[in-house]
Amino acid sequence: MKPSTSGKPPLSVPPSAHPAPARADTPYPEVLPADGSAPDYPAVLPAEPFAEVLPVEEVPVLQPADEVTSVEDNRGLTPPARRLGVWRRITSGCEWVFGAISLMVGLAVLAPLPLLQFFTFGYLLEAGGRVARTGRLREGFPGVRMAARLGGIVLGAWLVMLPLQAVSSLWVSAQIIDPYGLAARRWKAVLMFLTIAAAFHIMAACSRGGRLRYFFWPFNLFWLIRRWWRGGYYTEARDAVWNLFVSLRLPYYFWLGLRGFVGSFLWLAVPVTLFALGRQAPLLGFVGALLLAWVVLYMPFLQIHFAVANRFRELFNLRAVRAAFARAPWAFGFALLITLLFALPLYLLKIEMIPREAAWLPSLIFMAFIFPARLLTGWAFGRARRRPLPRHWFFRWTSRLGMVPVALVYVLLVFFTQYTVWGGIWSLYEQHAFLLPVPFFGM
Incomplete structure (x- = not known):
């Protein structure tokens, strides 16, 4: 190729037209002049396209030793979420243990009763079958959470009935001493009042979910007003009772x-x-x-x-x-x-x-x-x-x-x-x- 005689600089192929593959040791492309002469190495590109290097003082450094929280101090700190998770695990474990005890007592009550014995026998077979299918012993307690809820209802109702038993005993004693006396009539009136109050107490506790804690405080005025205002309370209660009965799987057992x-x-x-x-x-x-x-x-x-x-x-x-x-x-x-x-x-x-x-x-x-x-x-x-x-x-x-x-x-x-x-x-x-x-x- 002859050198140009026009005095103009030789034309070069733009880098964008024929890009050369970049190598690991050359971070910039090489462009050959039009006259075939070798370029002067290194071919330095303008510095504007490169990212500006941060100064040394702007590079993030490690925190000083006095600002780093030690492991010993972090162990004593318990976030609220962690405390809540620990409390939930504890309550869930207590509920499971209470459900297992309630389950054993319920099965023991059904065991000596004719025909109802088959419920207990079927549950024992199902428990062993579940352990065999899954390989985990904890799967051998089907319905333990539901048993905890039913056991809580029975225990709460029994606690509510304790005053009735005491008043009934006093009324029977008063009748033996003087059947038509004033004391017998008064104790009878007290017994009737407590019977009605206990019935409403148990119904209110069951309507709120039947947990054991609801038997100690069944009446919540704000909750009752909100539920009645929202509507559909009877339908939800009816469906909840039916779902509870179906979840027991009595025909299957x-x-x-x-x-x-x-x-x-x-x-x-x-x-x-x-x-x-x-x-x-x-x-x-x-x-x-x-x-x-x-x-x-x-x-x-x-x-x-x-x-x-x-x-x-x-x-x-x-x-x-x-x-x-x-x-x-x-x-x-x-x-x-x-x-x-x-x-x-x-x-x-x-x-x-x-x-x-x-x-x-x-x-x-x-x-x-x-x-x-x-x-x-x-x-x-x-x-x-x-x-x-x-x-x-x-x-x-x-x-x-x-x-x-x-x-x-x-x-x-x-x-x-x-x-x-x-x-x-x-x-x-x-x-x-x-x-x-x-x-x-x-x-």
């Missing part, structure tokens, strides 16, 4: 308990009958004892498998139980040991007949023993569900060698109970560890 009882009784009927005939025919009693020990090995886990699948035929699926045992043999052995061990002390309560009015007290002891055993059985079955492969033969056979003697010892102790309990030979059909959740059938 009854149907689950009824099917579980029928299937378990079909398993136990023949072995227990042969076992009971051992007095007249010792050979039949021996065969019945062996059959009962064999059924005892499978019965707790068949019930949990039925609760997990919610199908009646799963109560007879021995193959599924064997496969689950192979994946968690020691857990199955431990669950069987606790189940049978916790069932034995309840036979001591059947030595003498207990009055029907106090039947729920032994049932409470029954729930305290049987309910943890159900949860533990569900945990063992859930442990097997989470493992895809069977365990080593050493664990399987050591578990079998421990489970078989446990079942035989249990059957032997049950055989001697027919001579100690007041029900005699018919007590062998109760089998409260597997059948209806009541240790006193027929009370």
Whole structure:
């Protein structure tokens, strides 16, 4: 290329027309002159496009040591939100414990009542099934929050009724002394007034939500005016009562308990009958004892498998139980040991007949023993569900060698109970560890 003779500077290609790729060591593009001469390095671009560097004094520096908050001082500082969260966790834990206690008491009250026993039995099956499905023991308390609300209503109503009981006792005493006297008439009037006031008190506490604290201060004038002004109070109260009834799932628990009882009784009927005939025919009693020990090995886990699948035929699926045992043999052995061990002390309560009015007290002891055993059985079955492969033969056979003697010892102790309990030979059909959740059938 010849140099230009016009005296004008050579034309160069604008950088924007053919941009050269930027390199890591050259932060600016190179432009070749039109005459082919090499440019003078370094080609310095104008400084205006570059960001201005902050002076040293404007660069943020670390805070001085006296302005930094120490860790020790920060530990003592609790924000309001954190205090509120801690308080909510504490109240939630207390509510859960109160709900669990209310749940156990409610199930114990239903356990000795005919037909209502199936609600308790169905709940026990569902609790074990939930633990088996989720693998978490805390899932074995379905409806514990609702039980806390209902338990609070019952406890609050009982506290409100205490003055009525005291006044009623005074009125009865006054009637015995002088039926037509002035004192008897006055105490009767006071009793009627307190009865009406207690009824309104309980209704007001339940209308505000039924929590226990509302029974100590049920009347809130501002809340009542605001609710009546907003309207729809009756509709909301009606829907809340209906939703509460539906959330209890009473038909589900009854149907689950009824099917579980029928299937378990079909398993136990023949072995227990042969076992009971051992007095007249010792050979039949021996065969019945062996059959009962064999059924005892499978019965707790068949019930949990039925609760997990919610199908009646799963109560007879021995193959599924064997496969689950192979994946968690020691857990199955431990669950069987606790189940049978916790069932034995309840036979001591059947030595003498207990009055029907106090039947729920032994049932409470029954729930305290049987309910943890159900949860533990569900945990063992859930442990097997989470493992895809069977365990080593050493664990399987050591578990079998421990489970078989446990079942035989249990059957032997049950055989001697027919001579100690007041029900005699018919007590062998109760089998409260597997059948209806009541240790006193027929009370």
